[in-house]
Amino acid sequence: MEAIKQLILATAPEAVLEEKALLTVTVAPDDLRALATALKNDPASRFDFLIQLTGVDEGETFSVVYLMTSSDDMSRQLVVKTYTADRENPVLPTVSDIWGTALLNEREVFGFLGIRFIDHPDMRHLFLTERWKGYPLRKDYDASREANPVDVTSYPMSDHTETWVKGKEGIQHEKIQLFDEDDYVLNIGPQHPATHGVLHFRTALDGEIIKKIDVNCGYIHRGIEKLSEGLTYPQILHFTDRLDYLSAHINRHALCMCVEKAAGIEVTDRVDVIRTIMDELTRVTSHLLSWATMCMDMGALTAFIYGMRDREKIMDIFEETTGGRLIQNYNVIGGVMADLHPDFQRKVKAFIPYMREKLKEYHQLYTGNVIAVNRMKGVGILRKETAISYA
Secondary structure, eight states, rough: HHHHHHHHHOTTTEEEEEESSEEEOOOHHHHHHHHHHHHHOOOOOOEEEEEEEEEEEEESOEEEEEEETTEEEEEEEEEEEEEEOSSSSSSSEEEEESSOOOOOOHHHHHHHHHHETTOOOOOOOSSSSSSSOOOOTTTTTOOOOTSOOOOOOOOOOOOOEEEEEEETTTEEEEEESSOOOEEEEEOOSSSOOTSSSSOOEEEEEEETTEEEEEEEOGGGOHHHHHTTSSSSHEEEEHHHTTTTTHHHHHHHHHHHHHHHHHHOOOOHHHHHHHHHHHHHHHHHHHHHHHOOOOOHTTTTTHHHHHHHHHHHHHHHHHHHHSSSSSSSOOOOTTTESSOOOOHHHHHHHHHHHHHHHHHHHIIIIIIIIIHHHHHHTSSOOOOOOHHHOOO
8 A cells, every 4th residue: 555655645745644444545625636536547556446425524524535446456445535614615526527426426415415516517416306405414404394394296307407617717507408409308217116216217319229317316215314313223223124125134234244343342253154144145136136027127027937936945044034035134233133043054055056057047048048139239338447437
């Protein structure tokens, strides 16, 4: 990391470096873009993967924290922080043209903390409506029902993006039209038969080619961050089960580890092994459902039935030990809710060779299928660099 420290100080001499669990760099807003560009483009560092971008209300200041790594060596991670003391009109420079994933991350921070990112092409709320009053993750937020009463009125969606641009005369507000007048725009969603996991895409089409998509994520926001502010750690564990119900056990495991690390709680080796096995089984069930539903969407109903059939075997294993199939509520702070069912080891050992044989069946059934190949080959190709930037 010495070469990286030298690069940081050469680019931003006033930066403050702290040796924490991860090297943490605090940099003034005026130096942020130069440092971010250097860290991403320098061959020795190549921090091309922005893992996370979050905003924090620290009382007197707002901070934005950037956790980054390199796709060449993901064990090498770095934290960069910047800040603003202006609570009335907080602004910071965008990094959305450096890391594509910041396009949505910065919109989320704007909606919840009110920090505007200069030169970001679309500073609309990502989850909240444009009529929402206040910024929910600020410490002085008014959470009363009177501030934001329930509104069941159906409002038309905006056809413009909002942007704040830095020019010779300072920061200026501009509106940019989303679609051209002659665009054919198709609405996809937000209706969904299960009413969860829904999105709304406004999609501009040129024949079968997608020209542009405007994403509305507000239908999936559950307010978990705000709810957690008033609850204890054990009380918020169940929220993580519902962040991604196909990875409920894994998400809950991650939160337990965060609390355990902060509190200095050590779990036994047996707990580590149980959690890891459960995580891996969860991952297999998630992949099976993803593969099965993708096949079904392309018309391969037989493949869907096969995938669901094999997923049920893991669901049965989960149910015996945890009492749950989709949502297990199994991990707790310091351990797991109960020991493994007496039949657990036998059934897992039987499932492993069974699944290996079924993967061959899946491959024979679907991989070379002419319908699948024709629908996917050469469609939606991304350069490696673009995929990493938006990951």
